[in-house]
Amino acid sequence: MARDITEHHDVIPTLGEIFREFGFAGTSLAEITHRTGLGKGSLYHYFPNGKKEMAEVVLDNVAIWFEENVFLPLRESNNPKHGIKVMFKAVDDYFHSGKRICLVGAFSLDNTRDQFACKLNSYFTSWNQALASALKRDGLNANLANDISEDVVTSIQGALVLARSQDNPKVFTRTLKRLKKRIESSAHD
Amino acid sequence: MARDITEHHDVIPTLGEIFREFGFAGTSLAEITHRTGLGKGSLYHYFPNGKKEMAEVVLDNVAIWFEENVFLPLRESNNPKHGIKVMFKAVDDYFHSGKRICLVGAFSLDNTRDQFACKLNSYFTSWNQALASALKRDGLNANLANDISEDVVTSIQGALVLARSQDNPKVFTRTLKRLKKRIESSAHD
DNA sequence: GTCTATAGATCGATAGAC
DNA sequence: GTCTATCGATCTATAGAC
Numbered sequence: 001m002a003r004d005i006t007e008h009h010d011v012i013p014t015l016g017e018i019f020r021e022f023g024f025a026g027t028s029l030a031e032i033t034h035r036t037g038l039g040k041g042s043l044y045h046y047f048p049n050g051k052k053e054m055a056e057v058v059l060d061n062v063a064i065w066f067e068e069n070v071f072l073p074l075r076e077s078n079n080p081k082h083g084i085k086v087m088f089k090a091v092d093d094y095f096h097s098g099k100r101i102c103l104v105g106a107f108s109l110d111n112t113r114d115q116f117a118c119k120l121n122s123y124f125t126s127w128n129q130a131l132a133s134a135l136k137r138d139g140l141n142a143n144l145a146n147d148i149s150e151d152v153v154t155s156i157q158g159a160l161v162l163a164r165s166q167d168n169p170k171v172f173t174r175t176l177k178r179l180k181k182r183i184e185s186s187a188h189d
Numbered sequence: 190m191a192r193d194i195t196e197h198h199d200v201i202p203t204l205g206e207i208f209r210e211f212g213f214a215g216t217s218l219a220e221i222t223h224r225t226g227l228g229k230g231s232l233y234h235y236f237p238n239g240k241k242e243m244a245e246v247v248l249d250n251v252a253i254w255f256e257e258n259v260f261l262p263l264r265e266s267n268n269p270k271h272g273i274k275v276m277f278k279a280v281d282d283y284f285h286s287g288k289r290i291c292l293v294g295a296f297s298l299d300n301t302r303d304q305f306a307c308k309l310n311s312y313f314t315s316w317n318q319a320l321a322s323a324l325k326r327d328g329l330n331a332n333l334a335n336d337i338s339e340d341v342v343t344s345i346q347g348a349l350v351l352a353r354s355q356d357n358p359k360v361f362t363r364t365l366k367r368l369k370k371r372i373e374s375s376a377h378d
Numbered sequence: 379g380t381c382t383a384t385a386g387a388t389c390g391a392t393a394g395a396c
Numbered sequence: 397g398t399c400t401a402t403c404g405a406t407c408t409a410t411a412g413a414c
Binding site for chain 2: 113120
Binding site for chain 4: 028029030040044051
């Protein structure tokens with residue numbers, strides 16, 4: 001685990017943005033020293049296991065953010081409809097309305113996946129289960145809730161891919177709108 | 190453009206699989222020489238511009254495959270319903286029922302995107318337009334056709350991300366099934 | 379703690395023999 | 397055409413001064 005770097009609390013988000021931009025394999029320590037302003041000595045002081053450990057810390061922080069801002073509201077909101085609304089707002093903010101990619105999705109696609117398999121897996125599993133939980137509490141039967149939940153999480157990931165490939169964030173915002181509608185209309189089935 | 194390599198027609202698919210496994214930045218010429226059995230001299234003879242040109246040729250081949258096996262049936266099938274059926278079958282085959290990722294999607298996520306922006310963009314645009322065309326000919330109004338088309342292409346990409354991250358191809362096959370149903374039911378609105 | 383210097387491996391790409 | 401040898405750059409990681 002990385003040492004305490006509370007004095008450099010801004011380093012972790014920066015690392016995240018670098019990994020988003022270059023991918024794991026494409027990120028070099030030279031780029032990291034440049035963007036963080038920290039020399040290699042400092043970086044290895046905080047992250048003795050180097051680049052891999054930096055990525056792990058970043059992924060942990062992503063997980064914490066989603067746990068607090070997305071999964072928890074979905075699981076524990078008294079009003080599940082409100083929890084879902086919170087999710088959509090948080091997701092739209094987090095991904096900058098389609099201009100920012102999902103690090104977990106990006107890491108999932110090539111063989112860097114193998115190094116972080118557990119974290120990547122649990123991110124999507126947690127999201128899926130939390131959303132399904134909210135949908136069930138909202139009155140949907142288990143099968144339909146799981147179905148819609150997988151559909152939503154899947155579509156969000158795909159929309160981030162398309163938005164980036166087309167350089168058009170609106171693909172993402174359109175998808176979010178479509179998904180909200182689908183959830184609303186499914187409640188009346 | 191790469192020189193004629195008809196005598197090594199099996200090299201391009203191999204290159205594709207390597208890029209799928211390691212990503213563009215993560216693919217080394219050492220790995221390529223190892224997996225293709227060709228020395229660097231041969232590789233640079235066929236691909237004077239090196240790794241980037243190899244990726245371009247691979248992306249071109251992907252585009253050709255989808256044009257022939259997916260986009261063309263969607264656009265020109267006398268029976269649009271049949272064209273859509275062909276699409277789902279071809280997609281399921283191509284992505285090995287969720288065990289194979291989409292190279293275009295993978296290249297879209299990090300900054301390798303910038304080098305291939307045009308090819309990545311046109312892949313998704315062509316798919317979207319071809320599917321929307323089939324849906325319109327099947328009787329849907331333009332707005333709904335575009336909506337569903339974007340939904341389908343997006344969901345397929347997302348499903349490939351999730352299937353890989355969860356190491357569970359069934360996420361992909363479930364998604365295809367869901368999308369087929371959605372298209373069927375939308376025809377009756 | 380943070381830096382510079384540098385090791386040691388690997389990178390993409392080229393040269394030139396055959 | 398295909399290979400080996402090798403260049404110069406860049407990579408991750410470490411060592412050690414301060």
